[in-house]
Amino acid sequence: MVEDSFPARSPLPKDLRVFHDVARALTSSLDLDSILGAIMEQMEQFFEPESWSLLIVDEEQQNLYYAVAAGRSSQDRNLRVDMGEGIAGWVAKHGEAVIVSDPSSDPRFAAYAASVRCAICIPLRSRDQTLGVIELVNYRAATLTTETTAFLRVLCDYAAIAIQNVRAVERIQELTITDDCTGLYNSRHLFSVTESELERSRRFNLPFSLIFIDLDHFKRVNDLYGHLTGSRLLAEIARTIKHNVRGIDSAFRYGGDEFIVLLPQTGKDAALEVTQRLLHSLHETRYLLSEGLELRMLASFGIASYPEDGSTIQEIIGAADEMMYLVKNSSRGNIAVAQRGFIHER
Numbered sequence: 001m002v003e004d005s006f007p008a009r010s011p012l013p014k015d016l017r018v019f020h021d022v023a024r025a026l027t028s029s030l031d032l033d034s035i036l037g038a039i040m041e042q043m044e045q046f047f048e049p050e051s052w053s054l055l056i057v058d059e060e061q062q063n064l065y066y067a068v069a070a071g072r073s074s075q076d077r078n079l080r081v082d083m084g085e086g087i088a089g090w091v092a093k094h095g096e097a098v099i100v101s102d103p104s105s106d107p108r109f110a111a112y113a114a115s116v117r118c119a120i121c122i123p124l125r126s127r128d129q130t131l132g133v134i135e136l137v138n139y140r141a142a143t144l145t146t147e148t149t150a151f152l153r154v155l156c157d158y159a160a161i162a163i164q165n166v167r168a169v170e171r172i173q174e175l176t177i178t179d180d181c182t183g184l185y186n187s188r189h190l191f192s193v194t195e196s197e198l199e200r201s202r203r204f205n206l207p208f209s210l211i212f213i214d215l216d217h218f219k220r221v222n223d224l225y226g227h228l229t230g231s232r233l234l235a236e237i238a239r240t241i242k243h244n245v246r247g248i249d250s251a252f253r254y255g256g257d258e259f260i261v262l263l264p265q266t267g268k269d270a271a272l273e274v275t276q277r278l279l280h281s282l283h284e285t286r287y288l289l290s291e292g293l294e295l296r297m298l299a300s301f302g303i304a305s306y307p308e309d310g311s312t313i314q315e316i317i318g319a320a321d322e323m324m325y326l327v328k329n330s331s332r333g334n335i336a337v338a339q340r341g342f343i344h345e346r
Contacts, residue, residue, distance in 0.1 A: 032067070032162060032163065032166045033067070033068070035159075035162040035166075036054050036067055036068050036159060036162060036163075037068055039054075039155055039158055039159050039162070040052060040053075040054055040068045040070070040134070042155060043134070043136060043152065043155060044070065046143060046148055046151065046152075047120070047136050047139040047140065047143045047144070047148070047152075048139060048140045048143060049071065049136040049137055049138055049139040049140075050071050050137055050138035050139075051069075051070065051071030051136075051137045051138065052069075052070055052071060052134075052135065052136045052137065053066055053068060053069040053070070053088075053134075053135050054066075054067050054068040054069075054124075054132060054133070054134050054135075054159065055067065055081060055088050055092070055132050055133050055135065056131065056132040056163065057083075057092055057130055057131055057132055058080075061080070062082075062083050063080045063081060063082050063083060063089075064080065064081040064082075064083070064088060064089065064092055064132065064133065065080055065081075066078075066079065067132070071137075086109070086112060087100060087109055087112065087116070087119050087121045087135060088121055088133045088135045090108060090109070090121075091121045091122070091123050091130075091133045091135075092123065092130050092132070092133050095123050095125060095128075095130045096123065097120075097121065097122040097123060097153075098119070098120075098121045098122075099118075099119075099120050099144070099149075100116070100118060100119045100120075100121075101118050101141075102118075103116050103117075103118075103119070116137055116138065117138050118137075118138060118139060118141065119135060119136065119137045119138070119139075120135070120136045120139065120144070120149075120152065121133055121134070121135045121136075122134050122152060122153060122156045123156070124156050124159050124160040124163065125156075125160060126160045126161075126163075126164050131160055131163045131164070132159070132160075132163065134152075134155075134156055134159065176188075177189035177192075179252075179253040181231050181234055181235060181253070182234050182235050182237075182238035182253045183235065183238060184238050184241070184242070184251045184252055184253045184259070185250060185251065185252045185253070186252065186253060187252060187253070187254050187255055189252065190252040190254065190260060190262075191313060193250055193252075193262060194210075194262055194313045194316075194317075195313055197262060197264055198306065198312070198313055200264075201264075201265075201306055201307075206264075206265050207265065207266065207267045207305055207306055207307065208262065208263060208264050208265060208266060208305065208306050209262075209263045209266045209267065209268060209270075209271035209303060209304065209305040209306070210260055210261070210262060210263070210303070210304055210305075210316055210317060210320045211260065211261040211263065211271060211274065211275050211278070211301060211302070211303055211320065212254075212258070212259075212260055212301065212302040212303075212304075212317070212320035212321050212323070212324040213241070213258065213259040213260070213261070213278070213299050213300075213301055213324070214257065214258050214259075214299060214300045214324050214328055215237065215257040215258075215297060215298075215299045216297070216298040216299055216300060216328075216332045216333060217298075217332075218230065218233075218256075218257040218297075221233055221295065225291075225293070229288065229291060229293075232288060232291070233287055233288055233295065233297075234253075234257065236285075236287050236288065237259075237282070237287070237297065238251070238253070238259075240278075240281055240282055240285055241259060241261065241278065243281070244274070244277050244278050244281050245261055245263070245274060245278075246263075248264055248265075249261060249262060249263050249264070249274075250262040260317070260320075261274070261278075266305075267305060268303060268305045268308075268337060268338075268340070271303050271305060272303060272335070272337060272343065275301050275303055275335050276335065276343075278299075278301070279298075279299065279301060279333070279334075279335060282297055282298065282299055283296060283297070283298060283333070285297075298332060298333035299333070300324050300325075300327035300328040300332050300333070300334065301323075301324060301327065301334070301335040301336070302319075302320040302321060302322065302323030302324030302325070302326070302327065302335075302336055302337075302338070303320060303323060303335065303336070303337045303338060304316050304317075304318075304319035304320035304323065304337075304338040305338070308338075308339065309338040309339065319338040320338065322338070323336035323337060323338050324336070326341070326342070327342070330342075
């Protein structure tokens, strides 16, 4: 008879089981909500607070939003907390942990004494940067010991690692679909997005339109001022394009000095209005002012729409491209629409 050479597995102590569960969550998923949820569940079991929450710093808006919230904090899920506001905002601003046993005696938090008997708030830190905070309100006092406080700090480190990992993956994904020069989506991402839009439009019987843009005489800029200056010009023109389209629209650098704009749920007439706005904005803007230049640019525009100009992405791009070349080979600085021809802008 062959005996098992390994001893029977003994039950893990509670704190080791927690670390084991959290470590498994970190290594088995990149879904931030599920990872942070698992971490916060362990905190709830240890400290038994009336409410608990994890807030993440929004660097752009300089405030915090609730990523996880339970108990009374769940009512605040859609609210934002300004940096410095309340206990969580103070901790996020100063990057220091706070244990408040009597808010009424602390001038920083006396205003919250009516609803807060006691609170623990610890920042989630990485490389001297505060990523967020974990806040436990009205916990059981008996659960607060040196060991559990140390345990809480370790869980906060886990949460910070989770946030950093997810952000790193998001950044890598962003780099794979973004054009380095302009910051617009690249042509690889164009076909992924437009195929998804085509499928959605077919399913719900919706139109969409594409604008094909080719800059006029861009080669002269490269020849006169060099390719580095030409790249800066492309980046500035990309900002003009982004400024003149809606949030649901997508702009792509198709290649060289060519761009494509995808307009979901947009027919030809509305697409023409957007294109006219783009043409006029492009013409009125002075580019490369920081380099002592005041360049004015024109472009040739072609418009095509689903479903009337094609049933595939290749057909619709081809129709828009054909219209762009119709302009390019004649007047330039103008617009042509599939099945309609020129729109006389000048």
